[in-house]
Amino acid sequence: MNFKSNGSGFAWGAAYRGVCKSILPGIFLLIFLVFGLSPAAFSQETGSIEAILTEVVELLARREFSSALELFDTLPKEYERSIMRASILNSAGRTAEARQIANSLLAEDSNNTYALMVLADAAAIDGSERDRRTFLDRVIGIEPNHVRALNDLANINIRNQNLRIAAGYFDRVLAAEPGNGEALVGRASVHRYNREPREAERLLNRALSLYPGWARPLHERARLYRGAGFYTDALEDLTAALRLEPDNYWVLVDYGIVLMEMGRTREALDIFQRAIEADPGVFMAYVYSAAIKEQLGDYAGAEHDYVMLTRLNPDYYFAFESLGVLRMRNRQWAGARDAFLEAYRKAPREFSYAILAALNWMRAGRQADPRQFLAQVMRTAPRDSLDHAMLRLLHDLRGDEDVALRIGREENNYTKSRMMFYLATYYDIRGNRNLSNRYHLMVQELDASASVEWRLNEMVLTERNLGLRSGR
Numbered sequence: 441m442n443f444k445s446n447g448s449g450f451a452w453g454a455a456y457r458g459v460c461k462s463i464l465p466g467i468f469l470l471i472f473l474v475f476g477l478s479p480a481a482f483s484q485e486t487g488s489i490e491a492i493l494t495e496v497v498e499l500l501a502r503r504e505f506s507s508a509l510e511l512f513d514t515l516p517k518e519y520e521r522s523i524m525r526a527s528i529l530n531s532a533g534r535t536a537e538a539r540q541i542a543n544s545l546l547a548e549d550s551n552n553t554y555a556l557m558v559l560a561d562a563a564a565i566d567g568s569e570r571d572r573r574t575f576l577d578r579v580i581g582i583e584p585n586h587v588r589a590l591n592d593l594a595n596i597n598i599r600n601q602n603l604r605i606a607a608g609y610f611d612r613v614l615a616a617e618p619g620n621g622e623a624l625v626g627r628a629s630v631h632r633y634n635r636e637p638r639e640a641e642r643l644l645n646r647a648l649s650l651y652p653g654w655a656r657p658l659h660e661r662a663r664l665y666r667g668a669g670f671y672t673d674a675l676e677d678l679t680a681a682l683r684l685e686p687d688n689y690w691v692l693v694d695y696g697i698v699l700m701e702m703g704r705t706r707e708a709l710d711i712f713q714r715a716i717e718a719d720p721g722v723f724m725a726y727v728y729s730a731a732i733k734e735q736l737g738d739y740a741g742a743e744h745d746y747v748m749l750t751r752l753n754p755d756y757y758f759a760f761e762s763l764g765v766l767r768m769r770n771r772q773w774a775g776a777r778d779a780f781l782e783a784y785r786k787a788p789r790e791f792s793y794a795i796l797a798a799l800n801w802m803r804a805g806r807q808a809d810p811r812q813f814l815a816q817v818m819r820t821a822p823r824d825s826l827d828h829a830m831l832r833l834l835h836d837l838r839g840d841e842d843v844a845l846r847i848g849r850e851e852n853n854y855t856k857s858r859m860m861f862y863l864a865t866y867y868d869i870r871g872n873r874n875l876s877n878r879y880h881l882m883v884q885e886l887d888a889s890a891s892v893e894w895r896l897n898e899m900v901l902t903e904r905n906l907g908l909r910s911g912r
Contacts, residue, residue, distance in 0.1 A: 475580055484817050488514060496528075505532040510612060517585055521545065527561070535562040551588060553579045560592065569596065585616040587593040587623075594626050603630050621651050625660050632664050640664050655681040658692050666698055674698050687718040705732055713761060723752035730762065739766055750782070757786035757793075761892055762797060768901055773804035784817075791817065791827040792893070798834045799865050811835055821897060833866065840866065857888035861897050 462775035464670035492515060499508035510526045512519070519525060520625060521541050529538035541561050542555040549555075560575035579589040594609035608631045613623035624647040631640035641664060647657035662677035678695040692715035699708035711730045715725035728729040730745035743766050777800035784793035794817045801810040821828040826846060833843050844863060848858040864879030869889065883897040884907045901907040 466816075477672045482513070486552070490512050500528070500531070503531075509534075510530075521559060526558045530558060530561045530565060531787060532706060533565065535565050538562050551582050553583050553589075555625075556582075557588065561584075564592075585612070587613050587617055587620055587718075591620070591622045591626065594623070598626065598629065600635075603633055606630055619650050621654060621657070624650075625657050626858055628657075628664070629660055630662075631666065637664060638666060653684060655684040655688055655691060656685070659688070659694065662691075662694060662698070664696055666694070671698055671702050675702075684689050689715050689719045689722055689725070692718060693728070694724070696728055700728065700732070702710050705735070708732060709736075721752065723749055723756065726752070727756075727759075730759075733765070734762070739769060742766060755786060757783045757790075760786065761793065764793075764800070765895060765899075768800065773800045776800040788820065791825075791831070795827070795834065795862055795876070796892075798831075799862065799869065802834070804867050807837060826855060830859060837870075853886050854891060856884040857883050858891055858893045860886070863894040864897075864900075877904065877906055880904075 448860055462872035489727060492511060496512050497510050497793065499505075501513065505528060509532050510527070512525055512528055512656065521544060523541075523545070526538040526541040529535070530539070531838070542558040542562075545555040546559075549595045556575050556579045556816075560572050563569070563572035563575060574594065576589045576593050576596075579586050580593070583589075594606045594613070594888075597603070597606035597609065604635045607627065610623045610627040610630065613620050614627065617623070624643045625789065628640040628643040628647070628728050631643065641661065644657045644661040647654070648661070651657065651829065658677045658681040662674040665671075665674040665677065673782065675695070675698055678691055678698065681688065681691045692711055696708040696711035696715065699705075699711060712725045712729040712732070713723075716729065716753065724845070726745045726749045730742045733739075733745060733908065734742035737857050743763065746759045746763045746766065749756055749762065753759070760779045760783035764776045767779060767780070780793045780797035780800060784790065784797055793815075798810040798814055814831050817826060818831045818835065821831055826843075829846055830841050833839050840863065843859075847856060847859045852858065859877045860883045862885065864876045867873075867879065868876035880897055880900050883894070884901060888894055
């Protein structure tokens with residue numbers, strides 16, 4: 441291979457796992473230093489406080505935030521306004537209370553970077569990126585080499601595709617702390633996006649040598665190898681990452697994707713199922729599991745996954761599209777109508793969804809039932825477009841010859857095949873099966889297989905034993 445070398449501060453949770461494994465006996469001292477707790481709290485109760493703080497950190501490492509907070513609140517009253525309590529409140533989703541503590545500390549010391557980081561974290565949890573950036577900028581204004589603030593700003597810029605700015609922040613971290621794991625992996629990801637694989641691999645190899653028990657650099661290197669087509673090497677890294685974190689959702693998803701790209705579809709489905717079991721509230725694994733199940737003929741399973749997709753990510757209108765297709769396969773016309781109507785509501789410039797909704801509406805009841813809906817859609821479709829002409833045909837239930845002539849003159853095969861499928865379906869609804877079959881066969885001849893209408897057309901041809909596969 442072209443770029444591999446010899447041989448085939450952390451994210452917050454990873455840092456806690458490392459702390460718990462290595463220095464738990466003295467963790468209370470670390471907490472006092474990092475979170476600003478007063479050593480004066482140590483009196484004859486020192487032993488019990490140490491035990492409580494040790495157990496709190498263990499609970500945090502297991503992401504049992506509510507239990508950690510409940511235990512922390514058994515400490516003496518002077519701990520109520522501590523930065524650590526505010527951080528635990530953030531982790532438990534109680535950001536308003538975390539902000540209250542942080543703001544009270546800032547009122548006493550406006551340069552308290554620990555409090556500013558609590559506010560930045562609260563803003564991130566609440567989805568306010570502007571406020572988060574404001575607090576992070578304040579932190580590095582006070583402490584220019586504040587590693588976590590620089591890393592957080594870098595990661596924000598990666599998500600916004602500001603790669604040059606992200607690289608600058610990561611480089612500042614590495615200049616101050618050359619072995620910082622978060623910056624090594626983050627800077628490697630920028631190199632990957634910029635198609636600089638050798639530099640990316642060099643940094644990831646360094647991160648792995650420094651932190652062999654951390655799954656993230658393995659995961660990032662697997663993405664690098666996958667992008668270069670080194671699927672076997674990617675699987676090796678993903679397997680190693682899963683040994684460290686068996687329930688890591690995104691490692692499982694990437695593992696499944698690599699298996700799909702290697703043609704190992706059924707194995708991929710098992711992996712996506714593992715991802716769903718690890719975190720059933722995240723939508724991405726359902727995208728792939730639904731598609732595989734549909735491909736394998738498990739239409740009931742695919743429909744279940746598409747329904748889950750619509751619940752978890754209602755703006756993902758492709759799930760409604762796929763639901764519509766499956767329900768048309770099952771001749772569930774009203775259900776297909778509802779799915780395509782929802783897809784159209786999410787993507788109102790995709791007139792194909794409106795047309796498919798109307799065709800299924802006509803099949804589910806009377807042919808004039810969608811007339812009011814069609815009249816509304818026509819007002820938004822370009823008047824000189826074939827979409828408008830087809831909408832008008834379904835609204836008026838006449839004028840098919842003019843539409844057929846326009847379709848025949850259309851030069852774009854993708855548009856032409858879509859319109860032929862709609863016309864074929866229109867003729868079938870109107871009772872002209874011969875004309876319907878003729879246009880369905882013409883769609884297949886155009887071979888515009890990327891469209892949803894192509895999939896629907898193939899279903900019809902298979903059902904009617906027509907077309908290339910039947911020899912007719």
